[in-house]
Amino acid sequence: AQELAESGGGSAQAGGSLRLSCRASGYFYSGCMGWFRQAPGKEREDVAFVNDLNNIRYAESVKGRFTISRDASEDILFLQMDDLKPEDTAVYYCAATKFVYSLCPIREVDYAYWGRGTQVTVSS
Numbered sequence: 066a067q068e069l070a071e072s073g074g075g076s077a078q079a080g081g082s083l084r085l086s087c088r089a090s091g092y093f094y095s096g097c098m099g100w101f102r103q104a105p106g107k108e109r110e111d112v113a114f115v116n117d118l119n120n121i122r123y124a125e126s127v128k129g130r131f132t133i134s135r136d137a138s139e140d141i142l143f144l145q146m147d148d149l150k151p152e153d154t155a156v157y158y159c160a161a162t163k164f165v166y167s168l169c170p171i172r173e174v175d176y177a178y179w180g181r182g183t184q185v186t187v188s189s
Contacts, residue, residue, distance in 0.1 A: 066091050067091040067161075068178075068180075069087055069090075069159045069161060069179060069180035070159075070180055071158070071159045071180040071181070071182060072085070072086045072087075072088075073086045074183030074184045074185045075184075075185070075186070076186045076187075076188065077185075077187050078149075078187070078188055078189075079150055079187055079188065079189045080148055080149065081187070082145070082147045082148075082149065083146045083149065083185060084143060084144070084145050084146065085100070085143065085144040085146070085157055085183060085185075087100075087144075087159030087180055088141050089140040089141070089142075089161065089178075090140070095161035095162050095163070095178070096116050096162050096164055096165030096169075097114055097115070097116045097161065097162040097166050097175075098114070098115060098135060098159070098160070098161045098162075099113055099114030099159075099161075099169060099176070100112040100113050100114075100144050100158065100159060100160070101157070101158045101173065101176075102153075102156065102157045102158065103155055103156050103158070103182075104152075105154075105155075109158070111124050111171040111172075112124050112127055112131065112157070113127060113131055113144060114133065114171065115133050115134070115142070115169065116165070116166055116167070116168070116169050117165065118167075120169070121133055122168065122169055122171070124171075126152075127146075127153075130147050130148045130150075131144060131145065131147070132144070132145040132147075133145075142159060144157070149185075149187045150187060151187050151188065151189045152187075153185060154185060154186050154187050156182040156183065156184050156185075157182060157185055158179055158180055158181075159179070159180040160173075160178060160179050160180070161177070161178040162177060162178075163177040163178075
């Protein structure tokens with residue numbers, strides 16, 4: 066079975082950094098992989114996405130601070146988070162599509178595979 070497993074969450078001070086990883090297991094080819102997050106009391110929102118051609122898109126709230134990258138040979142997705150802010154506090158979910166896209170979608174419904182999430186907490 067295809068599975069996604071996140072790691073690397075934790076706590077940081079505002080202005081600090083964390084790096085999330087997401088490992089895909091099972092037979093897995095995905096056009097797009099990316100990250101969503103859900104803060105307490107809020108809906109899940111898009112964060113960053115990359116396709117198999119390395120086309121990347123970011124939510125405006127994280128542009129210039131977060132960097133997504135993908136090691137296709139190892140089926141690992143990364144999210145380097147710098148200059149963290151308290152509003153980045155959320156559970157971060159790794160997700161992947163079944164299909165290939167020239168530009169990754171940002172809607173949850175387009176992502177067939179999901180990890181269980183990893184908590185990121187940023188204190189001021």
